[in-house]
Amino acid sequence: MHETWGGLSGAFTGFAMVAAWPFRGLGPKARAQVSCMRARRLCAAPPLPEWSALGFSYYPTKTMIRYNWTGSAWDAGELTTDFHVNIHGLSNVLHYGQGLFEGLKAFHCKDGKVRIFNSSANAARMQSGSRRLAMPEVPTALFNEAVDRVVRDNIDYVPPYGIGGALYIRPFLFGHGCKLGLGAAPEYSFCTITAPVGAYYKGNLEAVDALVVEDYDRAAPRGVGGIKAAGNYAPDTLPSQDAKSMGYPVCLYLDAKEQAYVEEFSTSNFIGITADGTLVTPTSPSILPSCTKQVVLNVARELQMKVEERPVPYSELSSFKEVAACGTAVVLTPVSSITRGGEVLKYPSFDGIARLYNAITAIQCGEAEDKYGLTRVVGEKAHA
Numbered sequence: 001m002h003e004t005w006g007g008l009s010g011a012f013t014g015f016a017m018v019a020a021w022p023f024r025g026l027g028p029k030a031r032a033q034v035s036c037m038r039a040r041r042l043c044a045a046p047p048l049p050e051w052s053a054l055g056f057s058y059y060p061t062k063t064m065i066r067y068n069w070t071g072s073a074w075d076a077g078e079l080t081t082d083f084h085v086n087i088h089g090l091s092n093v094l095h096y097g098q099g100l101f102e103g104l105k106a107f108h109c110k111d112g113k114v115r116i117f118n119s120s121a122n123a124a125r126m127q128s129g130s131r132r133l134a135m136p137e138v139p140t141a142l143f144n145e146a147v148d149r150v151v152r153d154n155i156d157y158v159p160p161y162g163i164g165g166a167l168y169i170r171p172f173l174f175g176h177g178c179k180l181g182l183g184a185a186p187e188y189s190f191c192t193i194t195a196p197v198g199a200y201y202k203g204n205l206e207a208v209d210a211l212v213v214e215d216y217d218r219a220a221p222r223g224v225g226g227i228k229a230a231g232n233y234a235p236d237t238l239p240s241q242d243a244k245s246m247g248y249p250v251c252l253y254l255d256a257k258e259q260a261y262v263e264e265f266s267t268s269n270f271i272g273i274t275a276d277g278t279l280v281t282p283t284s285p286s287i288l289p290s291c292t293k294q295v296v297l298n299v300a301r302e303l304q305m306k307v308e309e310r311p312v313p314y315s316e317l318s319s320f321k322e323v324a325a326c327g328t329a330v331v332l333t334p335v336s337s338i339t340r341g342g343e344v345l346k347y348p349s350f351d352g353i354a355r356l357y358n359a360i361t362a363i364q365c366g367e368a369e370d371k372y373g374l375t376r377v378v379g380e381k382a383h384a
């Protein structure tokens with residue numbers, strides 16, 4: 001059972017005072033429903049989605065979890081049906097961008113168990129972001145507890161084994177409380193919301209076309225590209241919109257200083273495979289360290305592939321045989337072409353990417369042994 005039906009009591013009492021007229025002639029149950037609907041807070045768990053129609057867009061679940069920082073420690077946290085976060089209008093996160101988020105997934109596995117994938121890596125990345133943005137850290141044990149509690153409470157929304165979906169998990173940490181001048185926020189909250197998802201791009205191993213962003217940079221040298229700061233993403237909205245309108249679902253960013261080295265895609269890391277089968281991935285302090293990529297590199301080594309992590313000049317891309325975007329949401333999505341101005345590089349095959357993709361998704365859904373101890377069982381549900 002969830003711990004708080006925040007929508008019911010809060011919405012009813014709040015609304016009853018300012019808008020009594022819609023309740024005339026209604027019984028208490030109907031009044032509560034009207035009140036909840038008007039306050040846009042869900043009183044009943046949303047129905048389960050049509051699994052086969054899922055893409056990477058929001059579908060509501062039953063609860064989210066919220067922990068508050070007391071000034072010296074995190075509180076015990078609470079599950080709530082109210083997905084709204086009521087914060088002061090002068091909150092740091094709204095003005096100065098003091099906010100971090102994460103993305104990870106839970107999978108319904110072959111044996112019926114629901115497993116969280118690689119969450120300690122996300123916890124560590126959020127901690128590194130906290131240090132850089134002067135926010136309280138969420139210890140790994142608390143991060144994992146939040147993820148486990150919210151996934152357990154929303155376990156019905158984990159897409160069934162075999163359809164290629166997952167329960168996407170979105171932890172976020174933000175500074176709030178009234179503060180006018182620049183400085184650390186007086187209050188902090190750490191929340192986690194989940195949503196059942198299907199594929200991010202076209203799905204499974206369908207390849208996508210990428211466009212190199214030439215007019216804008218993603219992350220400055222010595223800036224915050226290496227952490228998952230909320231503020232890193234708004235500047236990509238316009239280039240991504242422009243690229244999509246030109247038929248490119250993915251943007252590729254180069255280094256901001258010289259525009260000579262490959263950095264990463266808007267929301268995923270870059271992976272290339274050379275003609276001799278070497279996996280190459282760029283290093284740079286302004287690239288977000290992908291949690292998925294660390295798993296990909298381990299699996300690649302296990303598959304006897306040579307792995308090189310090093311700066312990758314853009315000029316080298318013409319010699320690559322395969323290219324892929326790598327991250328939680330996209331898993332490993334093959335990139336079929338990269339366009340920069342008038343030049344188009346084509347990558348028609350993706351055999352190496354497919355081998356890696358199959359090996360990783362097999363670990364995620366419990367079809368292959370989890371040799372690295374990446375997964376954690378949080379519950380069980382019957383096969384559909």
Ligand code: PLP
Nearest residue numbers: 267268269288290291292327328
């Ligand atoms: N790079 C950026 C900019 C991202 O937003 C993400 C997604 O979080 C990634 C890379 C991939 O990271 P992960 O594999 O941890 O999802």
